[in-house]
Structures are given as C-alpha cells and as structure tokens.
Amino acid sequence: MLRIAYFGPQGTFTEQAARALAPGEDLTPYETVRMALTAVREGAADAACVPIENSVEGVVPTTLDGLSDGDPLVAVAETILPIHFSVLTRPGGGEIRTVASHPHALAQVREWLEANLPGATVVASSSTASAAVGVVEGTYDAAVSAPVAIEHYALEELATGVADVHDAQTRFLLVRRPGELPEPTGADRTSIVAAAVNRTGTLAELLAELASRGINLTRLDARPTRNNFGEYRFFIDFEGHVAEPRIVSAMAALRRRCHLRFLGSHPRADDVAATVEPGAGNQDFVEAQAWVDAVLKGEGA
Amino acid sequence: MLRIAYFGPQGTFTEQAARALAPGEDLTPYETVRMALTAVREGAADAACVPIENSVEGVVPTTLDGLSDGDPLVAVAETILPIHFSVLTRPGGGEIRTVASHPHALAQVREWLEANLPGATVVASSSTASAAVGVVEGTYDAAVSAPVAIEHYALEELATGVADVHDAQTRFLLVRRPGELPEPTGADRTSIVAAAVNRTGTLAELLAELASRGINLTRLDARPTRNNFGEYRFFIDFEGHVAEPRIVSAMAALRRRCHLRFLGSHPRADDVAATVEPGAGNQDFVEAQAWVDAVLKGEGA
Numbered sequence: 001m002l003r004i005a006y007f008g009p010q011g012t013f014t015e016q017a018a019r020a021l022a023p024g025e026d027l028t029p030y031e032t033v034r035m036a037l038t039a040v041r042e043g044a045a046d047a048a049c050v051p052i053e054n055s056v057e058g059v060v061p062t063t064l065d066g067l068s069d070g071d072p073l074v075a076v077a078e079t080i081l082p083i084h085f086s087v088l089t090r091p092g093g094g095e096i097r098t099v100a101s102h103p104h105a106l107a108q109v110r111e112w113l114e115a116n117l118p119g120a121t122v123v124a125s126s127s128t129a130s131a132a133v134g135v136v137e138g139t140y141d142a143a144v145s146a147p148v149a150i151e152h153y154a155l156e157e158l159a160t161g162v163a164d165v166h167d168a169q170t171r172f173l174l175v176r177r178p179g180e181l182p183e184p185t186g187a188d189r190t191s192i193v194a195a196a197v198n199r200t201g202t203l204a205e206l207l208a209e210l211a212s213r214g215i216n217l218t219r220l221d222a223r224p225t226r227n228n229f230g231e232y233r234f235f236i237d238f239e240g241h242v243a244e245p246r247i248v249s250a251m252a253a254l255r256r257r258c259h260l261r262f263l264g265s266h267p268r269a270d271d272v273a274a275t276v277e278p279g280a281g282n283q284d285f286v287e288a289q290a291w292v293d294a295v296l297k298g299e300g301a
Numbered sequence: 302m303l304r305i306a307y308f309g310p311q312g313t314f315t316e317q318a319a320r321a322l323a324p325g326e327d328l329t330p331y332e333t334v335r336m337a338l339t340a341v342r343e344g345a346a347d348a349a350c351v352p353i354e355n356s357v358e359g360v361v362p363t364t365l366d367g368l369s370d371g372d373p374l375v376a377v378a379e380t381i382l383p384i385h386f387s388v389l390t391r392p393g394g395g396e397i398r399t400v401a402s403h404p405h406a407l408a409q410v411r412e413w414l415e416a417n418l419p420g421a422t423v424v425a426s427s428s429t430a431s432a433a434v435g436v437v438e439g440t441y442d443a444a445v446s447a448p449v450a451i452e453h454y455a456l457e458e459l460a461t462g463v464a465d466v467h468d469a470q471t472r473f474l475l476v477r478r479p480g481e482l483p484e485p486t487g488a489d490r491t492s493i494v495a496a497a498v499n500r501t502g503t504l505a506e507l508l509a510e511l512a513s514r515g516i517n518l519t520r521l522d523a524r525p526t527r528n529n530f531g532e533y534r535f536f537i538d539f540e541g542h543v544a545e546p547r548i549v550s551a552m553a554a555l556r557r558r559c560h561l562r563f564l565g566s567h568p569r570a571d572d573v574a575a576t577v578e579p580g581a582g583n584q585d586f587v588e589a590q591a592w593v594d595a596v597l598k599g600e601g602a
Contacts, residue, residue: 124425207504207508220521
C-alpha cells in the first residue's frame with residue numbers, strides 16, 4: 001500500500017481528491033502543503049496530494065512555491081473536483097443559530113446562507129473540517145464543509161451540492177520524487193517552472209519557443225521570487241508529454257534560455273486531446289531530424 | 302473633500318493604504334472589493350482603494366475580476382505597504398489564552414506566535430479587524446491586526462512589526478472612473494487586461510508586441526474566464542505611460558490583436574524608472590514616424 005500525504009485536515013476537498021487519485025492507499029493528513037511535500041522529499045510518504053488551482057480563487061501560491069523550492073518533485077496525476085459544499089448539523093439538532101466555515105468557503109456560499117439560513121450568525125473557522133469538528137463539539141450549529149467530511153464526523157447533511165457559483169472547481173496534483181514517468185496518452189499536460197533574468201522580452205522569448213513549435217499553453221503564473229515584486233518565476237503548463245519529440249525539442253530550447261525545472265507530464269483530468277498545429281506534429285519533428293541527419297551523412301540534400 | 306471607498310472593515314491594511322493614497326479625504330469602508338468598485342461605478346464614491354497583489358499570497362483575484370467586469374475603471378495611483386502586524390490586547394489585560402486573526406494573517410505570524418505566545422489557542426476570524434473587535438468584546442484575549450487598528454479600538458499594543466517573513470508587502474491601487482490621466486513621470490506603470498481567442502501562440506504574440514518595442518513587463522496574471530479553466534484573460538502590467546509614443550504604439554498593436562481594456566497609467570510606488578532599450582525610446586518612435594510621414598509627402602527617402 002502506498003503512503004499518500006495530503007494537505008489536511010481530514011474531511012477537506014484535498015482528502016476527497018487524494019481518495020480519487022490514490023483509491024485504497026494509506027492516506028495521512030499534513031498540516032500544511034509544505035509539510036506534505038516535505039514528507040515525500042524525505043521519504044516519509046510515497047506521494048502527496050495538493051491543490052494547485054481553483055477557478056474562483058486562482059492559483060495556490062504555497063503549492064507553486066513548495067514545488068519550485070527544495071528537492072525536485074514531479075506531478076504524475078491530477079484530478080478536478082467541483083467545489084460543492086455540504087451543510088452539516090448534529091443529528092436532530094434543532095435551531096441553527098451559528099454556521100461556521102473557512103472564510104473562502106463562506107464567500108462561496110454567501111447567497112445560499114442568506115436564502116436558507118437568514119437568521120444564523122456566520123463564524124470564521126480555520127478550515128472547513130474544523131468547522132465540522134466545532135459542530136460535533138457543540139461550538140457551532142452548522143458547518144459548511146467538503147462532502148467527504150460526513151464520513152469522519154457523526155453529523156447529518158442539512159443540504160448538499162451547495163454553491164453560489166455552480167461551476168467552481170479545484171484542480172489537485174499527485175506528486176512524487178522523480179522516477180518513471182506516466183505513459184503519454186495524447187491528452188497530457190506538462191508543467192515547468194522557469195526562472196529567467198529580469199530583462200525586457202524574456203517571457204516573450206520563452207513563450208515564442210513554445211508557440212513556434214505549435215505547443216498550446218494551458219496555464220501561466222508569474223510568482224515573485226524572494227518575496228519581492230519585480231523578479232519572477234514563471235510556472236507554465238502546456239499541452240503534451242515530455243516523451244513526445246515536439247515537447248523534447250521545446251524543453252531543450254527553453255533549457256538554453258533559462259533555469260528550468262520539470263514539474264511533470266501526466267494525463268489531463270478533463271481528457272482534452274492536445275492541439276497539434278500543421279507541421280508541428282511528432283512525426284514532423286522526427287522526419288525533420290531524419291532529413292538533417294541524412295544531410296549530415298551526405299545521403300540527402 | 303473626495304469620497305473614497307475602500308475594502309473594509311475599518312482597521313485593516315486597506316484602510317491604511319487608503320489613508321496613504323488619499324490623506325485627509327472622506328474614507329468609507331465597503332464589505333467587499335466588488336462593493337467598493339461598484340460605489341465608484343455608480344457615483345457614490347469618487348475613487349476606491351483596493352489591494353491588487355501580495356508578495357506572499359499572490360494576486361487578489363476579486364480585484365482583477367472586479368476591474369475587468371462592469372463599467373471601466375482606471376488606476377490613478379498605487380502604494381506598497383510592508384505587511385507587519387500589531388498584536389493587540391485589552392489594556393492591562395492579563396493572561397493571553399486565545400489569539401485571533403484572519404487565517405491568512407495567522408499563517409504569516411505562525412512562528413512569532415509559537416515563540417511568543419506558545420500557550421495561546423489560535424482562533425480564526427473573518428478579518429484582522431474583526432479579531433480586534435473580538436478582543437474589545439472579550440471574546441478573544443489578543444488580535445493579530447493591521448497597525449492602523451489601534452486608532453479605532455481601545456486596545457494596547459503587545460507587539461508591533463510582527464511578521465515571520467519581514468519583506469512581505471502588498472500593493473494597493475486607487476481607482477476611479479475614466480477621466481484625466483496622471484502626468485507621466487518616467488517611472489510609471491501601465492495596466493491592461495487582454496482577452497484573446499484560445500489559439501496556440503496567442504499570448505506569445507501579444508508579448509512580442511511589447512518586447513519588440515523594448516517595453517518591460519512588471520506583472521502578468523492569467524485568470525480563467527467564466528470560472529472555467531482553459532480560457533483566460535491576461536492582466537498585464539508594464540513599464541511606461543500611455544501618454545508616451547512608445548506605449549501608444551504598443552497599445553494600438555495589441556488592440557488589433559485582442560479585446561483590450563485599459564486599467565490605468567500612474568507613477569510606480571517604488572519609483573523605479575522605466576527601462577528603455579536602444580532604438581525604442583520615445584524620441585526614436587517620434588523620429589521614425591516623422592521619417593515615414595516625410596516619405597509619404599515625397600520629402601524624403
């Protein structure tokens with residue numbers, strides 16, 4: 001059984017993602033994203049499940065920083081969860097005077113609370129799961145939690161599928177130490193972090209290396225380095241797998257231009273096949289290289 | 302006196318930024334960033350002060366979305382605040398058993414709390430200011446708050462300048478309805494939001510328009526549109542002022558390539574002068590245009 005670290009506590013969306021990415025494995029919650037990643041780096045866990053981006057809140061900065069600092073880790077799988085909450089109460093709990101959750105969760109169910117629990121006092125908690133614990137202990141009357149919380153606490157579902165914005169979703173990664181890569185599927189995502197000198201046009205040049213090879217970006221985030229504005233690392237996700245000749249060509253070109261770290265190639269959770277531009281398919285790269293090789297040997301022109 | 306809306310409540314870093322950006326003006330807190338911006342759009346306020354990016358937490362998604370949706374607003378000034386907290390207690394308050402703040406603030410003072418208040422229970426609150434209110438009311442014994450909070454609440458400073466990461470900072474904007482632009486200073490920042498079709502190489506093409514004119518980016522954020530991954534708006538900040546010929550040339554080129562919204566040109570808070578590449582100064586642009594005009598009139602070749 002694999003030992004899977006996840007950003008806890010128990011009963012959050014990240015646990016739900018870990019169950020989806022590593023069904024039946026041994027899951028252990030860690031207090032922070034950084035601690036879950038450290039567990040993998042130090043060998044206390046075989047892999048870690050961490051959130052990477054949310055369609056409402058944006059990217060998760062601690063995950064980006066945690067992947068780019070320290071020993072290398074690579075993502076080998078991802079999953080996307082819809083962010084729909086359950087509202088949990090004590091069995092036969094009576095009047096709901098207080099409802100608790102993490103401020104981010106409360107912001108995503110504000111309209112639902114106004115419509116369905118208009119009299120309740122809304123209270124901040126440190127996580128959606130700690131709100132559920134607070135209900136068990138009688139501190140609050142209701143918690144806005146991840147659906148998986150019901151499996152840990154003796155509570156009742158007052159409502160499920162609760163969300164003001166119904167298409168909000170979060171993407172999670174399963175990361176481990178570098179090793180065998182997942183097989184290419186034709187619907188893959190490759191992630192890198194690039195640290196280039198702060199010079200006019202640097203990012204344009206990096207992106208041109210991808211664009212000129214017909215490689216489609218799926219995400220780009222600039223994070224300040226050393227906690228200062230003005231100097232940035234670029235987290236770039238694009239379609240394709242590093243085992244493909246077109247991606248190999250792009251990665252080698254980027255490597256010449258900047259400090260580069262590979263963050264993984266793995267199948268996309270949404271199963272969207274890679275766009276391939278005319279003249280930029282893997283066969284085109286292979287044939288072009290073969291032609292140059294032939295020229296070199298005096299066997300063609 | 303100008304009516305300045307700010308993302309409240311009273312006693313937060315945003316109020317502190319509003320005082321710096323609009324000293325002596327009439328400041329009114331609004332419950333959300335969106336509500337502060339709406340107050341300006343509807344004429345209830347002359348300008349709004351909102352956070353735009355934090356060196357630890359990254360960009361503020363609600364501000365980006367709030368500026369790109371709805372009627373146009375432009376930034377006319379910015380300020381950068383160091384994020385150092387004050388720990389506030391009741392005067393002569395005795396033992397500190399509970400300390401409260403917003404989870405983001407608590408994450409930034411975790412080490413300080415472990416070293417200085419090791420026995421205290423840490424409690425989440427909905428804002429740094431509501432934690433201070435909780436101390437006034439006796440709910441908590443200490444609050445981790447913005448320094449300005451001491452001016453609103455009858456509390457004592459147990460400590461000031463508290464932060465685990467001492468160079469953490471947040472940048473704030475003062476935005477208003479489109480009108481007269483601030484004068485160019487040579488150390489300006491221009492902000493745009495670009496929505497382009499989802500096609501391989503689009504972002505590389507947009508950035509090449511800036512790079513080929515020697516214009517240096519200061520920030521780039523990709524935000525998913527309509528709450529879905531895969532389709533993005535790009536928030537781009539670069540050096541220079543839209544009143545400069547080199548910036549005019551770039552903005553017109555971008556306008557041909559994508560849906561573009563101007564988010565303002567204003568002096569940089571850090572006073573860093575714009576990088577100008579050889580052949581890409583304003584005088585170069587003016588002289589080049591004059592040469593083409595002369596060719597057109599048959600007066601040169």
